[in-house]
Amino acid sequence: MIAETDKIRLYRKMLLIRRIEERVAEMYGEQKIGGFTHLYIGQEAVAVGAISALNHDDYVISTYRDHGHFLARDGDPNKFMAELYGRETGICRGKGGSMHLADAEHHFYGGTAIVGGSIPIAAGLGLACSYRDDDRIVMCLFGDGATNQGVWHEGLNFAKLWNLPVIFVCENNFYGIGTDVRQSSSLSEVYKKASGYGMPGYRVNGMDVLEVRQACDEVVKLVRGGSGPALIEARCYRYQGHSMTDPGRYRSRAEEDLWRKRDPIPRMAKMLLADGVVSEERLAEMEHEIEDICEEAVAFADQSPAPSASALFEGVFAEHYPSDPHA
Amino acid sequence: MIAETDKIRLYRKMLLIRRIEERVAEMYGEQKIGGFTHLYIGQEAVAVGAISALNHDDYVISTYRDHGHFLARDGDPNKFMAELYGRETGICRGKGGSMHLADAEHHFYGGTAIVGGSIPIAAGLGLACSYRDDDRIVMCLFGDGATNQGVWHEGLNFAKLWNLPVIFVCENNFYGIGTDVRQSSSLSEVYKKASGYGMPGYRVNGMDVLEVRQACDEVVKLVRGGSGPALIEARCYRYQGHSMTDPGRYRSRAEEDLWRKRDPIPRMAKMLLADGVVSEERLAEMEHEIEDICEEAVAFADQSPAPSASALFEGVFAEHYPSDPHA
C-alpha cells in the first residue's frame, strides 16, 4: 500500500520530468543544447516508480537516456540544465552533457553512451555492497536493446553467481532506435531472459507508476534481504524520437496513438482526482510550482558561465605529472 | 541405429586421436613442440561422435583445444604433426601451431586462442548457408568456460534470431583451467542456458561415442531441416592438465579416478568385442595400423624443413603494396 502523500510525490516527480524535458526540447531547438540529447518523455513512470523504492544511500546507474533517472534520483534541476548547456555550473562541469549525467551526492553513477556498458559496472557496485556487507542495494536501468550486448550477459552471470544485490530494470520501449525488439532479441519478452541465469524475472506495466512502485517495493525487500539479483522488465513507450534528430518513420501512427492513450501522467491525475487525493486547484498549483522550477533552471543555465579554457586539462587524473597535457 | 562398420570407424578414430596425442605429449617433452599445447585426451568421444554426424561440406569451427576436432574432421596426421613442430609442411605452414589448426579442404575453420571468439564466427558461417539457401549446416565446438563470454551470448542470440543452421556443442569437462564450472556459470547445467534464447538444449554423455553420435544424428536432421540452431551439452572429462604446463592441483584424485573408469575407448572396445563386432586380433591390428600412422607423422615432421625466413612476411594480406613489411 502506497500512502496518499507518496502518491502525490510520485505524480509531482513525473510531472517535473515531463515539463523540464519539454524545456530541454525547446532549448535544443534554440541550439543552447547540443550533442546527442535523448528525451525520456513517456517513460516517466518507470524512473519515478522504480527509483523512489530505494533508500538515499543505495546506488543507481543509468544510460545515455538519463534525464528522468537523474531527476527521479533528486538531482538538482539547475545543475541538470546547466550541464545540458555545457556550462561550468553543470553537474559534470559541462564535460558530460545530456548522455553523461552523474551525481555523486545522490549515489547516481551516471549515464554511459555505450549501450550495455553500465551492466558490469552495476554488478561491481553490488560487489562493493556485498564485500562490505552493508545493506545497500543497486538499481541498474537500461533499454531493451542493451540486453543483446555481450557485457549484459557477463554482468548478469556475475551478479547471480556471486549473489549480488542488484536489480536490473529493463525499460522495454520496444525499440532500439528504429529496430523493433522482435528484430533484435530472440526472446522478445525480456523478463524471460532471466531464466538463462537462474535469476527471477518480472514484468510490470511501465506506464503505471503505482504498479512499478509496488513491484519494486517487493523486489527491493527481497534483494536487500539477500535473495540475490533480479530482472524487472517494465514495458513502456517513448513518445519522442530516439534522439532529437530522429525522423521516426519506423513506428505506425496507430501504435503511437494507442500508447499516448496510456500516458502515465494524465492517467494518474485522473486517478488522484477520482480518489479525492488531490483537488483540481492543487494540481494547477503544482503545475505552477513546476513551471517556476523549470524557469529557474533555464535562467540558471542561461546565466552560467562557459567552462574556462583551463578546464580542458583539468580532471583527467587525480594525480598530476609533468608529461600530463596542460594549457 | 549405427551400422557395425560405422561403429568400428568411430572406435578407430578415437584411438587414432588418443595415440597421436600421446606422441604429441612425448614430442613436447623433447621440446620438438612448443607454445601452448592443449591435449584432448579423455574427450575423444565428443569430437568423433559429433563431427562424424556431419557431411563433408558442412562447416566445423573449433577452439585452441583443437587436435581432436581436426583429426575427427579427417585432417591429415602428417600436416598436423608438422604444424605442431612449426614446420613449413604444417597445415598452416607452421604459422599457427597447436592452437590454430585450420583445414580449408575439410571446411574446418580452425582453432582460436580467444575463449568464445569462435561463437559469432560460427553464426556467420551459418549466415552464409542461410543466405545461399544451400543445405549445409555448421557445428561449433567449445568449452564450458566459453559460455560466460559476451560473444557467446551475442552469437547464440544472432543464430536463433535469424534461424541459422548452427549446432553449438559445449564440451563440458567441468573446468576452465582450474575453475570449476559451478564457480563460473550461474547455470552450471550448461544445456539450460539455451532457454535464454528460446533455443532447444540437449544434454548427452560425452564419454559414450554412440550416445553422442545418435543425439547428433537427430539434431543434425532437425537443423538441416530448418529448425534453427540448437545447443548440445556433452559432459566429459580431460584426463591431462589444462595445457602441458598445468600442475592440476584443483581436481581430487577420487574425481579423476571416477572419470578414468569411464574412458570412452576401452569402454567401446569391450562393447565391440562383447557384441562380436570385432575380434581381439582385429583390435590388435588396428593398434598397429595406428602406431604406423603416428610413426609416419612424427617422421614426416622430423624430416620437414623449418619455414624459410621469407615466410615471415608472406600471407599477411592477399594483395600487396610497397608499404607492406618485407625482408
Next chain:
Amino acid sequence: MRELRYYEALAEAMAEEMRRDERVFVMGEDVGLFGGTFRATEGLMAEFTSRRVRDTPIAEAGIVGLALGAALAGLRPVPELMTMNFAIVAMDQIINHVAKTRYMFGGQFDVPLTIRAPGGGGTQKGAQHSHSIESWFVNAPGIRVVIPSTPYDAKGLLKTSIRSNDPVLFVEHEMLYATKGPVPEEEYLIPLGEADLKRPGADVTVVAWSKMTLEALRAAETLAAEGIEVEVLDPRTLDPFDWDAVFSSVGRTRRCVVVEEGWRTVGIGAEIAARVQETLFHELDAPVQRVAAADVPTPYAKELEAATLPNADDIVRAVLKITT
C-alpha cells in the same frame, strides 16, 4: 560533373557492388528499415530486400564476428558499425580474428570483408562518441585502413575495398556526410595506397586526411594570402600508406606538418614524423610538426570541444612556426 553528397556516394558504391556481385551484402544497426543513422545505406533495403540489407541487434562484436564467418564461407560482407566508437566493443573480433585469420592459418582463407564506420567529433557528442582511433588499427597488422575525405574518394575507395580479398576498415566521418563534391556517372575505382595531391605548393607539405584535409585546405588559403605556398597531401589510405608521395613532397618542401583529429601522443602523426626524420634527416629544414587533439577525453561543452579538436587556425600556426 554531377555533384553528390558523401553519404550518397557511399550508398551508390554499395548499390553498384551489390548489383555486380550477389555475394555482397550489408549488415548493421538500423542500416535497413531506418536507412542508416547517417543515411549511407538509404534506399538499399528497398532495392535489395532484408536478405541483403540486414538490421542487427546492438552487438558489435557479434556483427563483426558474423561478417567474418560469412566472409570465410565465401560471401563479401559490408558490415556497418554505427560509429567507430563501437569498434572498441568489437576490438577483439577485429584485431584477433578478422586481421589474423589469413596469416595465422597459413593463407588458407580469403577474408573479403569491409567494415564501414564513421569516426570523429565536432558536434558535442562527448567523451565516448568522438573517437579518432585509426592509429590502433594501423599499429595492428592484417587489416587495411581506408579514410576518404571527399565524395569522389569515398565512392572509388569503397568499391575497391569491397572487391578486395583482404579485410578493410573503412573510416568515414560524421561531419563529412553532408559535404558535396563531383562524382562521375561512369564507374571508376581508386586503388589503395595512392595519396592524392589536394593542393600543390612549394614551401611546406601538410599531410592530412578525412575531415582534417578540409581544415588543411582552409589553412592553405589563409597562408597563400601571406605568400606561403602549402602543399596539401591526403594519403587517403593509412594502410597501405603512400610513403613515396610523402617523402618526395617533403624532399621538395623540406618542411612537414602532419594533421590528425586523433590524440597526439602515439598518433599516426608520430609515425609520419618518425619516418620522415629517419628518411630525410639531412633534407629537413625544421622538425616535423604535429597538429592533433589534446590528450584528454573529448569534453561535451562546445567551447572545450572546439579547443581540443584541431582546426585550420592550429594548422596555420604550425606552418608559420617552421616557415618564418
Next chain:
Amino acid sequence: MRELRYYEALAEAMAEEMRRDERVFVMGEDVGLFGGTFRATEGLMAEFTSRRVRDTPIAEAGIVGLALGAALAGLRPVPELMTMNFAIVAMDQIINHVAKTRYMFGGQFDVPLTIRAPGGGGTQKGAQHSHSIESWFVNAPGIRVVIPSTPYDAKGLLKTSIRSNDPVLFVEHEMLYATKGPVPEEEYLIPLGEADLKRPGADVTVVAWSKMTLEALRAAETLAAEGIEVEVLDPRTLDPFDWDAVFSSVGRTRRCVVVEEGWRTVGIGAEIAARVQETLFHELDAPVQRVAAADVPTPYAKELEAATLPNADDIVRAVLKITT
C-alpha cells in the same frame, strides 16, 4: 640484499597492500585456488580467503567492469587479466569507462583501480597470445601505463599503483616472471613517471622497457667490448613519461635508439622519435632509430617468432648504424 623472483615481488606487493588496506582485493581468472597462471597471486587465497581473492568466470569485459564499479563505490580492486591479449576483449570497459569516468563526470569520482596483465611473446604462443599493445593505452588518455623490467621496480611500482586514486594498467611480461633480482625487506615505493638509468654511457642513449631492457643491457655489454658506451634508460612507466630524462640523456649522447617489443608502425618508439626530433632537432647527430617487432601477426614457428621479436643483436645493429 635478498633476491626475489619477479612474480614473488608482485605477490609480496599485493599481500602488503592487502594487509595495509582492507579495501584492496584481487580478482581474476584462476587467481585464487590455482594461484595465478604465472604464480603472481600465489599464497594470497590462503591468507586473505576467497572474499578478497576472487576467482572469476572467463569474461574480461565483466572483470574490468565489475572492478570499476567496486572502485567507484570506494574499494581498491586489483583485477588481473590472465594476459594482455585479453585486454582487447575488455577494450571498451578500459577505454570508454575506466579511463573516462573521472573526466566525463567532471571529477566527481576517484577511480582507484589497478589492472594487472602480462604481455609479450617469446614462447611460441602465436598470433593471438603474444601482444605488446601498450601503445593503444598510451594513446588513449585517462589511464596510467606502468611496465616494470625488474623485481625491484615491479614491487615498488605495483604498491604505488594500488595506492593511486587513478586507474593504472600494470603491464608485466610472461618471460620476466622467473627472473631474479634484489628486493629489500623493508617497505619502499617507487613514484610513477621516473625513468631509471639502468646503465650509464656517453655514446648513445637506448630507451627500452620491460623485457627489452634486458636485451638492451646485453647489447650494451657487446658494444662495450667494441668501445661503444651505451646508456640504457628504462622509463618504467609509459604514462606518465619521464621526457626530461630522455631529453637530457640524448642531449648528451646526441644519438638515440628506441627499443620496443610491439609492432613498429605507430608504436611507442614512433612517439619517442617524434618528440626527440621536435625537441633536439639541432642536437641530434643521427636520426632516432627504432628497434621493434616486424608488422606481422606473431607466427608460431620458433624460427619465425625469433625473427620477428627484437633482441640484443638487433639493438647492436641499430646502434652501430648511427655510431660508426
